[in-house]
Every structure is written in C-alpha cells, then in structure tokens.
Amino acid sequence: MLSHTEENYLKALFHLTTENIGKNKAGTNELAAHLNVKPASVNDMLKKLKEKKLIHYEKYGKISLTAEGKRKAVDIIRKHRLWETFLYEKLEFSWDEVHEIAEQLEHIQSAKLIDKLEKFLDYPEFDPHGDAIPNAKGELNIQPRKTLSEIAIGKTCKLIAVKDNSATFLQYVVKVGLGISSKIKVLSRQDYDAIMEIEVDGKRSSVSQKFAENIYVL
Amino acid sequence: MLSHTEENYLKALFHLTTENIGKNKAGTNELAAHLNVKPASVNDMLKKLKEKKLIHYEKYGKISLTAEGKRKAVDIIRKHRLWETFLYEKLEFSWDEVHEIAEQLEHIQSAKLIDKLEKFLDYPEFDPHGDAIPNAKGELNIQPRKTLSEIAIGKTCKLIAVKDNSATFLQYVVKVGLGISSKIKVLSRQDYDAIMEIEVDGKRSSVSQKFAENIYVL
DNA sequence: TGTTTTTGTTAGGTAAGCCTAACTTGCATA
DNA sequence: TATGCAAGTTAGGCTTACCTAACAAAAACA
Ligand SMILES: [Mn+2]
Ligand SMILES: [Mn+2]
Ligand SMILES: [Mn+2]
Ligand SMILES: [Mn+2]
Numbered sequence A, B: 001m002l003s004h005t006e007e008n009y010l011k012a013l014f015h016l017t018t019e020n021i022g023k024n025k026a027g028t029n030e031l032a033a034h035l036n037v038k039p040a041s042v043n044d045m046l047k048k049l050k051e052k053k054l055i056h057y058e059k060y061g062k063i064s065l066t067a068e069g070k071r072k073a074v075d076i077i078r079k080h081r082l083w084e085t086f087l088y089e090k091l092e093f094s095w096d097e098v099h100e101i102a103e104q105l106e107h108i109q110s111a112k113l114i115d116k117l118e119k120f121l122d123y124p125e126f127d128p129h130g131d132a133i134p135n136a137k138g139e140l141n142i143q144p145r146k147t148l149s150e151i152a153i154g155k156t157c158k159l160i161a162v163k164d165n166s167a168t169f170l171q172y173v174v175k176v177g178l179g180i181s182s183k184i185k186v187l188s189r190q191d192y193d194a195i196m197e198i199e200v201d202g203k204r205s206s207v208s209q210k211f212a213e214n215i216y217v218l
Numbered sequence C: 001t002g003t004t005t006t007t008g009t010t011a012g013g014t015a016a017g018c019c020t021a022a023c024t025t026g027c028a029t030a
Numbered sequence D: 001t002a003t004g005c006a007a008g009t010t011a012g013g014c015t016t017a018c019c020t021a022a023c024a025a026a027a028a029c030a
Helices: A004-016 A028-035 A039-051 A067-089 A098-105 A111-120 A167-175 A209-213 B004-016 B028-035 B039-051 B067-089 B098-105 B111-120 B167-175 B209-213
Strands: A156-162 A183-189 A196-200 A203-207 A215-217 B156-162 B183-189 B196-200 B203-207 B215-217
Touching: A004 A028, A004 A039, A004 A067, A028 A039, A067 A098, A067 A111, A156 A167, A209 A215, B004 B028, B004 B039, B004 B067, B028 B039, B067 B098, B067 B111, B156 B167, B209 B215
Parallel strands: none
Antiparallel strands: A156 A183, A156 A215, A183 A196, A196 A203, B156 B183, B156 B215, B183 B196, B196 B203
C-alpha cells in the first residue's frame, strides 16, 4: 500500500517521463518543482521509491519509473480521470473545477469502486480535458499530439485536449470561446514574440505562445 | 482546515456523546478504544483539539464537543452518509461494503461537491443503514430509538436501522433474512442469556443479545 | 582545460500522529 | 477512612514528510 504522498510522486514522474514522448527520464530539481517541494525532500523520497522497486535511480543519475511504478502511476491517473468525468458528467461541475477535487479523489483505495464508477459512466474514453482514460488493465494509448503553436498560418485545426489543467488557464480558454472539439483558424503569428491571432466561431482573439503550447489540436 | 485524523476524533466524539442520548461526555480510554489507538495518543490529540476550541476538556476531566466541534462532526457524518447512499443507490454496492469506502470519502474537502452530490441523489433522508442524513445547515434529528432487545415476546416490530456498520454484522443480518423495513416477530427470549427466537417472512432464527442490541426497531 | 553555474546530496531539525513504560489521580469498595 | 485498581497523564521515542544550510558532483562555458 502506497501513501498519498508516494502516489503523488509516481504520478508526477509519469507526467514528466512516460507521458512526454521522447523524454523518459527526470531530474531531482524538475520533480521538486513539479510537486512544489524542495529538492532535498525529493531526494529522501527517491531512496524510498527505489527501495520499493518503483523507480530506477542511482546517485547523481536520472530517474525513471520501473514497470511496476508505471503501473501504479497509470492506476492513479485512471482514477483521477474517471472522477473528473463523474464530476463533469453527473454532478455538472465545470471543467475548470474538476481537477482540484479529483486530486483528492484519486487517492481513494478501492479497485471495485473505480471499476463500478467506470461502468456507471458507461466506459468513457476521455476525461473533460480530452485526456485518454486508462482501462482496468492499465493500458493507455499515448499518441504524439500537436499543439496550437505548431499550426501553420491559414490552417484550421480542432481542439482535442488541453495540457494545463489549472482553473485560471481553463477559464481563459472558455473566455476565448474554446472547448473540446472547437475549430480554430490560425490567422497570423508575430515573428518577434509568437503571439497568434486566431478565429473561433467567427470571433477573433490574440493568444500568447504559452497559451498556444497548452492547447492540443488535430 | 482539519486533518484527516482530527476529523476522525471529532466524529468518534460525536458518536460517543451527542448521538447517544442521555450521555454527553466521553473519557480518554473510551475514545482510544473507539479509534483503535492508545490512551496516550488520545491525550496528545485532546490538547490540540482543546487549543482549537473544538472540545471542552480539563485535565482528568470528561470530554465533550463545543458547538463548533459538533458542527464539524455533523458535516463529516453528512458526507459519510451521502457517500454511502451514492455507493448503494448509484454504484450498486451492497450495504455491507459501503461503510469502509465512505470512511475514506468522508474526508474529501469540497462543500460544493457534497451539495451537488446531495442534489444528484435527490436529497435522501436516510443512508443505507437507516441513519438520518444531516442537511447542509448541519441539522440532524436524533430521536431515541428502541432496539430489538427491548421488544416484548409476541410483539411484531419493523427494522428501521442498524447500529453496527461492520461488514460481518451486516452480512449476518442479511443471512437472517433482515433488511431495512423488515417485519420481525419476537417469539421467545431465554431468561439465562437473553437469546431470542425471531420470525422474519416465515423464517425462524435464534439471535444473541448482542445481535438484538444492534438492531433498531419501531 | 579551468572556472563558474547548475544540479543533486547530506546533515540535522521540525511537526503530526502514533507508540511503550512509568507515573499520578480519583473513584469504588472494603 | 484507607487502599487498591481503573482511568488518565507524562516522558521519551519512532516514522513520515517536509524544511534549511552546507557541501559535492556534473555540466556549461570561457
Ligand atoms: Mn486533472
Ligand atoms: Mn494527488
Ligand atoms: Mn457508515
Ligand atoms: Mn474517517
């Protein structure tokens, strides 16, 4: 049985490695920043997770998840995304509210609960932010995704997911008129700072590089 | 913000005092037994809860909840019972499974979540064990309840709630053919050990004093 | 290649929540 | 009223998960 904290470390490692295609190792400082703790605290935990055979790690080396660690992480992500879907679909929360509550719910221990919840939701494939929900076997198809910042001027694309799950970002996304499946036309992009002008349902907006990098499109 | 542990102490105190009519103070050892910890641990926590003005307590004296402590406890019980109802009604868990999972869910922090859950469940009045669910204002009507052990020979009564929420007890209750609203006829009671013979739906069973004291009837 | 900067580690300390062992208080009952 | 036992408290220790400050290693860069 893993503690709440250990689970959060595994989940963070999954996001920093396995989920980011092309990058499969993380560093101490990076992990510390992601979890809002100090590198010294991370170092303590790395020793414990290594001892439990959940991560690969050598002193001064890079960190990666073992198969077992990966499986544990995927299970937490599965719970997180199913709970988000429940909150959004059944309790009518808005998509900027679900993440924070799911951060708590993801730690509830009961395999039966999550399987019943999945059935109740009729086996959803994606959560409210467009992220794929792993199945009960721990299978999750991670496909390389383009971001809005990579779309050429003049082209139109479809929003399929958001990278940032924070309330402030999601509220901003809604304000620009965007949601899952929105069609976005790229009108222009400044050479100097990459600020883009986009059109959504006939409405024009200017968005930053940072914003565009957090929007996944197809 | 209260910790998971502090919440469990308040809930235990509520069950030992306010909810038990006629008894409104508890002792250190009693609380320790209820929480499966040692009296020394309870003593530590009592100092903290007093400091936070959640309990009335003097060294070597009895313990009781302040108005604020009571309110906090009722909120946790409200969450516990609404989650049990959700698990039972929506996810089709059996009544002997819901308590354990609700012990975890009751600590999720979000007033909005619990109010939306209550609405989703259409404002239930009782949980799957027949216990009243406090409303959002913290109101809970505690009425004195008779137990099966107090019913006279020859009389018939109706099961309205169970006191013990453990899986073993609840499975036994089901095995005897009982559930909420079951009609129970008391056939006999031994003078020596108070073992009772009862009839439920034409089926006869013998139950112990301990069993009968955990069945609330009307 | 030498030096600076970044990254990572260690030592030592804190708070929460638990424990055991030893002690004190107060209540029941002789 | 004495006294023995149950109830309650204290002291000191443990583990988890965090911290700061000081240090070591590796990477970047000049
Ligand atoms: Mn999320
Ligand atoms: Mn989490
Ligand atoms: Mn219960
Ligand atoms: Mn609890």
